């Protein structure tokens with residue numbers, strides 16, 4: 001997952017994009033990029049690191065114009081450390097296009113071949129996003145041969161893009177001199193929301209972003225989600241047009257957004273993330289009650305940050321005291337989205353510290369939102385033991401993660417997933433805890449969907465069922481062999 005944002009404003013957009021990216025920082029920490037359009041010129045700045053370390057005042061000064069987009073990257077294809085893969089990506093024809101992408105293309109091998117032999121376009125990095133911008137460029141190029149670009153031609157090009165690419169994609173692009181385009185894959189796997197605001201001049205300004213927190217935190221009002229398979233085109237004067245560019249879209253958003261990725265104060269696909277996490281806690285509490293004798297637990301504790309809402313609700317529902325025994329160094333970022341296992345392992349220790357008095361001699365039930373590689377949970381159990389915890393019950397608000405995630409979350413190989421090929425007692429033994437309880441798969445699905453119109457979710461990392469239909473064993477083996485972990 002990455003964080004993406006695009007703004008069509010009535011005034012300078014550079015600071016607005018920067019501020020919105022800071023609100024999406026939790027979605028990616030590898031690199032930051034901003035592009036703006038000033039008439040027919042496009043300005044781009046991108047660098048490694050988080051928003052506040054990647055950009056200096058002099059970078060901002062060069063980002064002129066009232067239309068802009070931005071990206072914070074969490075690499076899923078190519079190399080996290082490679083600055084050339086930072087987004088946005090630029091292609092010069094037709095018109096000049098810059099593009100940002102959240103997601104992961106599952107047919108990148110075919111695209112690489114096609115782009116070379118059919119489109120005659122050169123792709124210079126391992127990034128699937130560079131392929132995406134070239135596919136869009138190539139399709140637009142074919143259409144503009146017939147006349148100048150209008151919204152209809154842009155939508156026809158997006159229709160062709162859907163036919164050529166597979167996987168997950170929330171996309172925002174600037175087409176120099178023409179406007180801003182946003183579209184979402186036909187399953188709506190990754191989120192994309194649209195918001196508006198009235199400028200002092202009375203003109204309507206627009207923002208498209210990964211999560212509603214970027215809109216509301218920037219003074220925009222959430223209008224709606226970009227629908228799966230829909231494309232939206234916004235001209236520099238704010239005139240907005242939209243069209244369905246796919247014939248059979250089905251909304252199946254990624255369940256992991258609700259488990260971990262998104263900020264709790266976001267609403268995506270009409271589902272309030274915080275409330276979905278409370279419901280996860282409620283359902284997890286019922287499962288815990290089934291397996292744990294009453295009186296066996298003294299306190300319930302979250303593992304900061306993401307499990308807090310679920311842990312609170314577990315405690316309330318079980319009628320057990322909620323305590324906070326782990327303290328977090330606020331200057332260390334999210335561990336799971338850091339590149340490389342050695343860095344992730346070291347960061348858990350730097351980030352979390354156990355307050356001895358909350359643990360010594362107690363039977364503690366800790367709640368995490370998920371156990372993926374077990375990096376956090378192994379360290380947590382060790383820390384709890386070292387401060388004299390009597391009994392460690394580990395619980396996860398998500399079910400066991402047993403399968404790779406190929407739609408924009410970096411968990412490419414089964415070998416690194418602690419629950420892959422293991423029973424729950426075996427995972428418990430690997431973590432070193434006394435008892436382990438996971439959320440049931442159906443309960444997670446219901447916790448997210450309760451009260452919503454959304455019919456289904458991408459649950460592939462829990463079930464091994466890949467909704468796009470193109471994920472074969474051969475593809476998964478290739479991902480395991482070749483992709484970053």
Ligand SMILES: O=P(O)(O)OC[C@H]1O[C@H](OP(=O)(O)OP(=O)(O)O)[C@H](O)[C@@H]1O
Nearest residue numbers: 305306334335336371372373374375376
């Ligand atoms: O089993 P693992 O591979 O360790 O992955 C799961 C852990 O990683 C995430 O925390 P992270 O520190 O990234 O972010 P948070 O502060 O939002 O909880 C998540 O909340 C779990 O705690």
Ligand SMILES: NC(=O)CC[C@H](N)C(=O)O
Nearest residue numbers: 001002075076077102103
């Ligand atoms: N997590 C993402 O959305 C990643 C986008 C893109 N696949 C990249 O690796 O840069």
Ligand SMILES: [Mg+2]
Nearest residue numbers: 303304305306
């Ligand atoms: Mg965590």
